[in-house]
Amino acid sequence: xxxxxxxxxxxxxxxxxxxxxxxxxxxxxxxxxxxxxxxxxxxxxxxxxxxxxxxxxxxxxxxxxxxxxxxxxxxxxxxxxxxxxxxxxxxxxxxxxxxxxxxxxxxxxxxxxxxxxxxxxxxxxxxxxxxxxxxxxxxxxxxxxxxxxxxxxxxxxxxxxxxxxxxxxxxxxxxxxxxxxxxxxxxxxxxxxxxxxxxxxxxxxxxxxxxxxxxxxxxxxxxxxxxxxxxxxxxxxxxxxxxxxxxxxxxxxxxxxxxxxxxxxxxxxxxxxxxxxxxxxxxxxxxxxxxxxxxxxxxxxxxx
Amino acid sequence: xxxxxxxxxxxxxxxxxxxxxxxxxxxxxxxxxxxxxxxxxxxxxxxxxxxxxxxxxxxxxxxxxxxxxxxxxxxxxxxxxxxxxxxxxxxxxxxxxxxxxxxxxxxxxxxxxxxxxxxxxxxxxxxxxxxxxxxxxxxxxxxxxxxxxxxxxxxxxxxxxxxxxxxxxxxxxxxxxxxxxxxxxxxxxxxxxxxxxxxxxxxxxxxxxxxxxxxxxxxxxxxxxxxxxxxxxxxxxxxxxxxxxxxxxxxxxxxxxxxxxxxxxxxxxxxxxxxxxxxxxxxxxxxxxxxxxxxxxxxxxxxxxxxxxxxxxxxxxxxxxxxxxxxxxxxxxxxxxxxxxxxxxxxxxxxxxxxxxxxxxxxxxxxxxxxxxxxxxxxxxxxxxxxxxxxxxxxxxxxxxxxxxxxxxxxxxxxxxxxxxxxxxxxxxxxxxxxxxxxxxxxxxxxxxxxxxxxxxxxxxxxxxxxxxxxxxxxxxxxxx
Numbered sequence: 057x058x059x060x061x062x063x064x065x066x067x068x069x070x071x072x073x074x075x076x077x078x079x080x081x082x083x084x085x086x087x088x089x090x091x092x093x094x095x096x097x098x099x100x101x102x103x104x105x106x107x108x109x110x111x112x113x114x115x116x117x118x119x120x121x122x123x124x125x126x127x128x129x130x131x132x133x134x135x136x137x138x139x140x141x142x143x144x145x146x147x148x149x150x151x152x153x154x155x156x157x158x159x160x161x162x163x164x165x166x167x168x169x170x171x172x173x174x175x176x177x178x179x180x181x182x183x184x185x186x187x188x189x190x191x192x193x194x195x196x197x198x199x200x201x202x203x204x205x206x207x208x209x210x211x212x213x214x215x216x217x218x219x220x221x222x223x224x225x226x227x228x229x230x231x232x233x234x235x236x237x238x239x240x241x242x243x244x245x246x247x248x249x250x251x252x253x254x255x256x257x258x259x260x261x262x263x264x265x266x267x268x269x270x271x272x273x274x275x276x277x278x279x280x281x282x283x284x285x286x287x288x289x290x291x292x293x294x295x296x297x298x299x300x301x302x303x304x305x306x307x308x309x310x311x312x313x314x315x316x317x318x319x320x321x322x323x324x325x326x327x328x329x330x331x332x333x334x335x336x337x338x339x340x341x342x343x344x345x346x347x348x349x350x351x352x353x354x355x356x357x358x359x360x
Numbered sequence: 361x362x363x364x365x366x367x368x369x370x371x372x373x374x375x376x377x378x379x380x381x382x383x384x385x386x387x388x389x390x391x392x393x394x395x396x397x398x399x400x401x402x403x404x405x406x407x408x409x410x411x412x413x414x415x416x417x418x419x420x421x422x423x424x425x426x427x428x429x430x431x432x433x434x435x436x437x438x439x440x441x442x443x444x445x446x447x448x449x450x451x452x453x454x455x456x457x458x459x460x461x462x463x464x465x466x467x468x469x470x471x472x473x474x475x476x477x478x479x480x481x482x483x484x485x486x487x488x489x490x491x492x493x494x495x496x497x498x499x500x501x502x503x504x505x506x507x508x509x510x511x512x513x514x515x516x517x518x519x520x521x522x523x524x525x526x527x528x529x530x531x532x533x534x535x536x537x538x539x540x541x542x543x544x545x546x547x548x549x550x551x552x553x554x555x556x557x558x559x560x561x562x563x564x565x566x567x568x569x570x571x572x573x574x575x576x577x578x579x580x581x582x583x584x585x586x587x588x589x590x591x592x593x594x595x596x597x598x599x600x601x602x603x604x605x606x607x608x609x610x611x612x613x614x615x616x617x618x619x620x621x622x623x624x625x626x627x628x629x630x631x632x633x634x635x636x637x638x639x640x641x642x643x644x645x646x647x648x649x650x651x652x653x654x655x656x657x658x659x660x661x662x663x664x665x666x667x668x669x670x671x672x673x674x675x676x677x678x679x680x681x682x683x684x685x686x687x688x689x690x691x692x693x694x695x696x697x698x699x700x701x702x703x704x705x706x707x708x709x710x711x712x713x714x715x716x717x718x719x720x721x722x723x724x725x726x727x728x729x730x731x732x733x734x735x736x737x738x739x740x741x742x743x744x745x746x747x748x749x750x751x752x753x754x755x756x757x758x759x760x761x762x763x764x765x766x767x768x769x770x771x772x773x774x775x776x777x778x779x780x781x782x783x784x785x786x787x788x789x790x791x792x793x794x795x796x797x798x799x800x801x802x803x804x805x806x807x808x809x810x811x812x813x814x815x816x817x818x819x820x821x822x823x824x825x826x827x828x829x830x831x832x833x834x835x836x837x838x839x840x841x
Contacts, residue, residue, distance in 0.1 A: 110838055111794070112498045113475035118838075193652070200658065212645070217807070322468070323796050324831070326838075 098338075104331035111325035120328070128332045137316040137333075138340070140221060141290065144312050145344075147225035148232060148289040153281050155229065156236025161266065163237070164244045174241070181234030185294025188231050193299060196223065213299070217309045220300060224310050227295045232288050236281050243277030244270070283348055290341050293318065313337045400478065400717045401724045404507035406514075408725035409451050416726040418483035418719065421457045423466040423711070434676070437746045445733045452726040454484075463488040463711065464796075470716075474500055478718035483727040485714050486540065489528055490795045493611060495714055496531045497793070497839055502715045505535035507728040514732060521735070524783040525752040528708050530612050531791050537712035538731050541749040543673035544706045544778045545596050547696065548657070551689040553581055553666030562667075562693035564700040566632035569667065573636055576666040583642035586656035586665040587633055589806035590646050591799055593669065593695075594621055595707055595790060597629045600697055602704030604786045606832075611791030615841060618829040619798065622821035628698055630809050630817040641665075643810035646803065661685050669695060672774040673710070676748030679767060692770040694777050705781025707789040710749060750775050794835035801827045 105124055107117035128134045159177045163170055180188070195202050198212045213223040247270065255265050271278075293314045300310045311319070313333060320330035409416065420442065426433015435458055442456050459465035466486060473481040478500060487495050495501060508514055518526070525539040549562055557579035563569040573584035587593075595605050603625055606616035637643045642665060644655035657674065659665035661681075675692075682690060694706075713734065715727045733739055737755045744751040745763035750771065757775075761768050781787070792798050805824035808815055 108838060111494070111835060112471055112500075114477065114498065114500060115839070197652070200655075200662075216811075319800070323800050324794070324835075325471075 101331045101334050104327055105335060107328050109325070109327040117328070124328050124332050125335075128329060128336065133311070133316070134333070134336070137311050137313050138336075140309060141312045141314075141340070143221060144225050144228070144292065145286055145289040147222060148228040148292070149282060149285040151226070151229035152232035152236050152285050152288075153278065155233040156240050156281065157278065159233070159237045160240035160244055161270070163241060177237045178234045178241075180231050181238060183231060183234075185231065185292070186298060188227050189295040189298035192223070192227050192230075192295075220310045224292070224296050224299065225289075227299070228289055228292045231295075232285055235288070236285065239281050239284070240274065240277055243274050247273050279348075283345060286344055286348065287341060290314065290337065290344075313340070401502065401719060401721050402717065403721070404502055404504075404510055404715070404724050404728055405721060406507055406511040406725055406728050408722045409729045412451055412722055412726075415450060416452050416722050417455065418452060418723050418726045418730065419455045419457050420484045420486075420730065421459065421466055421470065421482035422486040423459045423461075423463045424486075425460070425462065434747045437743060441734060441739055441743065444739075445730060448733075452729055454730055457482060463491065467491065471498070473718075474498060478716065481716045481718045483716065483719040483723045484730055485716060486711050487537070487714055488795075489539070489708070489710055489712055489789060490792055492529055492531050492536055492712065493615070493791045493793045494795060496534075496536050500716055500718070501536065502717045502724060503534050503536050504529075504538050504713075504715060504728070504731070507715070507724075507731075508535060511728070511732075520737065520753050520755040522708075522752050522754060522779050524705075524779065524788055525708050527612070527783065527788040529712050530788070532614050533612075537714040538735055539708070539710070539712050539752045540734060541673070541710040541743070541747070542708045542752050542778065543671045543710050543749055544708065544774050545590075545592060545669050545695055546672055546774050546777070547667060547669055547693045548660060548678070549667045549691045549693065550660050550687075551691045552687060553579065553660075553663070554691070557581070557666060559666075562691060563696050564694075566629065566696050566698055569696050570632065570635055570639070572667065573639055573641055577640055579666075581664060581666050583640060583659055583665040584667070585636050586642040586644055586659040586668040587636060587810075588644050588646060588656045588668070588670060589803070589810060590669075591802040591806065592671075592709065594626055594629075594802075595709075596695060597626060597697075598623075599707035599787045599789070600695070600702040600704050601625045602782055602784065602786045605790035606792055609785040610788065611793070612785045612788060615836065616791060616793055617833060617836060619792075619825050619832065622818065622825040625698070626821055627817040630821065632698075634809060634814055634817065637810045638814065643807075646806075661688060663687055671709075672750060672771065673748050675767075675770055675774075676746070679748075679770075690770070692773045694773055702781060705783070705787045706777035707787055708750075708778055709789055744771075750778060754779075793832050797831045797835065798828045801831060 106119060106121060108120045108124065109117045163174045163177055183191070193201075196210055196213055198204055198210055201210070203210055211219055213219045251269060251273070252265065255269055260268070290312075291314055292312065296310050296312065296315050297318070314337065317330050317333045317337065320326045320333060324330075422435075422438060424433075424435040424438050426435035426437075439456060442454050446453055459469060461468075463486075467488075470481065470485055473479065481500070496503075508518070521539075522542075525542050526535070529535060529537040529539055547562060553576060554560075554562075557572070557575040559572050559575055563572050569585060576584035598605055598621060603620075603623060604610040605619060605621050607618050607620050608614045608616050610616075633643075642656065642659055644659070645652045654670075654674075656665070656668040657670060657678065660668055672692075678690065682688065713731045715724060715731070717724075719727065734743070735752065737753055738759070740751045740753045741756040741759035741763065743749060744756065745760050748771075751757060751760050760771075764771055802824055805820045809817060809820050
């Protein structure tokens with residue numbers, strides 16, 4: 057095509073330019089939303105971390121450079137918070153994934169009324185953190201809880217430094233198990249029937265089929281579920297706020313990073329340090345996800 | 361490319377881009393405009409209401425719980441008062457803005473208004489008494505002292521207010537806000553439990569309380585005594601012993617820079633509480649759901665305990681629920697002390713009314729007029745008798761007593777605790793910088809004190825004192841102090 061032809065309307069260069077502008081116009085609404093609500097707050101965090109904020113928004117902040125990042129990295133509160141976050145994830149994710157997997161395998165049977173069980177198993181996914189917190193409060197309360205009524209005396213998890221974090225992780229795991237169940241059920245349903253049939257013909261037992269065929273073929277889904285679970289557990293907030301709050305000894309043990317950020321913002325009004333914690337949480341989430349991809353993905357079998 | 365897009369005309373494309381540009385410009389303009397600072401009024405002239413030829417509209421931001429229906433719950437009673445004020449005159453009209461989330465929600469909303477340069481801020485705002493220092497630190501208020509100074513009629517009326525309630529809102533020597541609701545902690549007990557346990561009268565010392573706990577447990581009350589893990593108790597014990605929670609005149613003379621609550625008095629009190637809990641008493645949570653935050657009260661209702669401490673502000677709710685619990689005959693007494701005597705008096709606690717500076721001069725004047733109405737003799741008698749708060753005026757007492765009839769003995773205990781005895785900085789309640797943080801710091805200490813391995817009170821209180829002092833200093837430094 058000649059240069060002259062390409063410059064006239066309908067020519068390829070003109071059309072490419074026009075299509076380029078059109079493409080830009082079409083992505084602009086999404087771009088504005090992402091820019092306003094994702095990218096701007098993300099980069100603003102880095103700026104906020106450099107300023108010591110006055111406790112009230114009408115008063116000026118002071119530039120302190122990287123001092124707040126240094127303070128955070130050297131603070132016992134931050135290290136405790138990271139430790140709590142890691143323990144929280146280590147309880148929530150395996151419990152959620154294994155629970156979801158067991159239920160998915162059980163619900164994958166062709167039995168009468170199995171749909172009812174599927175609905176029950178997946179119901180926790182539609183329960184909000186507030187609902188989950190209230191459900192567990194009603195069950196666990198040492199004064200008025202159901203377990204108490206049954207004669208099972210439990211320690212008060214809202215003031216027990218030993219049981220506070222595991223109890224909160226249990227609530228999160230209960231919430232996550234529904235999502236894990238749905239993901240893993242979808243994974244199970246997508247497994248090729250002919251492989252299962254062939255293994256049955258070859259005389260493989262149910263256990264062998266599960267262990268040697270189902271799990272390897274399901275491993276990409278389990279891996280995905282694990283990644284989602286880690287991100288879910290790192291963002292758990294509502295149940296801790298409702299069941300524990302910001303006061304009490306249990307609080308110091310359930311002070312996971314996301315809750316520490318909230319506390320810094322709303323109790324201490326320390327936006328600068330809260331921004332530093334947010335960046336730390338971002339880095340930790342990124343690193344954990346990268347590690348998961350590097351280490352665990354090697355053990356995942358993708359069907360081709 | 362799909363055919364529809366390929367066929368789109370350039371002019372249409374230009375229109376799309378232009379529309380987005382226009383939308384973005386409008387959005388930016390709106391954001392800039394909404395962020396524009398409201399005007400600031402720096403003085404208070406109470407005479408402007410009388411001079412005004414038109415109705416002055418003001419908003420009252422408050423945090424009272426209860427139904428929105430007039431007359432139901434604390435909020436309903438307040439709505440009644442607002443309606444009465446609006447009906448009583450035509451110069452000022454008050455619009456109520458209730459934050460169901462409590463003091464914290466009002467605080468959050470107010471500071472959000474500050475982020476907009478005061479745009480949207482109310483003309484009268486209700487804050488927790490212990491948030492007074494932070495309220496002043498926002499640099500967004502007109503101290504009520506400037507209204508009082510310009511109001512000769514109020515200066516004459518001032519003598520009818522309980523001076524300690526008024527003094528509670530003196531921050532660094534200035535009357536920052538006006539008291540509105542006052543409550544104190546008291547001891548609640550079940551007379552039927554006392555009868556079963558053969559306890560003749562309410563304990564007046566902590567040692568008697570320990571002995572009564574054993575008697576109650578023997579009579580079948582699982583916990584015997586229920587104690588809420590509330591930092592307020594530490595403030596109360598310091599106040600009745602005429603000691604300060606923070607330095608610099610308990611924060612009244614000048615800005616507090618450190619907490620001072622770890623002394624032999626508080627150590628002895630908390631050691632006694634440790635004994636009570638170790639002997640099987642209930643240490644209940646300060647926060648959480650209704651059943652968590654009032655587990656100590658429920659323990660009385662469920663025959664698990666015979667004695668607890670809590671606020672008089674709960675008396676209204678308790679007395680309404682009492683007919684449902686035939687097993688409880690309520691008794692109210694002052695908090696037990698170490699020796700049975702007090703050298704100071706009980707601090708007031710509750711909430712006060714503040715005037716933000718963002719209204720017009722006429723609105724500031726109207727705000728003061730409304731505050732005077734809420735704290736007037738008649739309003740205060742109505743407010744106190746219908747909510748469980750204590751009247752902050754001595755001349756409201758007669759009407760208050762008449763309205764409460766037989767229940768007055770419960771309230772009188774609390775009122776006497778608060779209004780009689782010494783009135784100095786130590787008994788007016790502390791003015792604490794970064795109060796919410798101090799409260800949060802205190803929680804772990806109280807939890808640790810009330811469970812195994814039972815650390816010494818002096819060690820735990822010292823730890824709390826160090827943490828709270830460090831946080832107060834960090835807060836002060838963020839403001840340039």
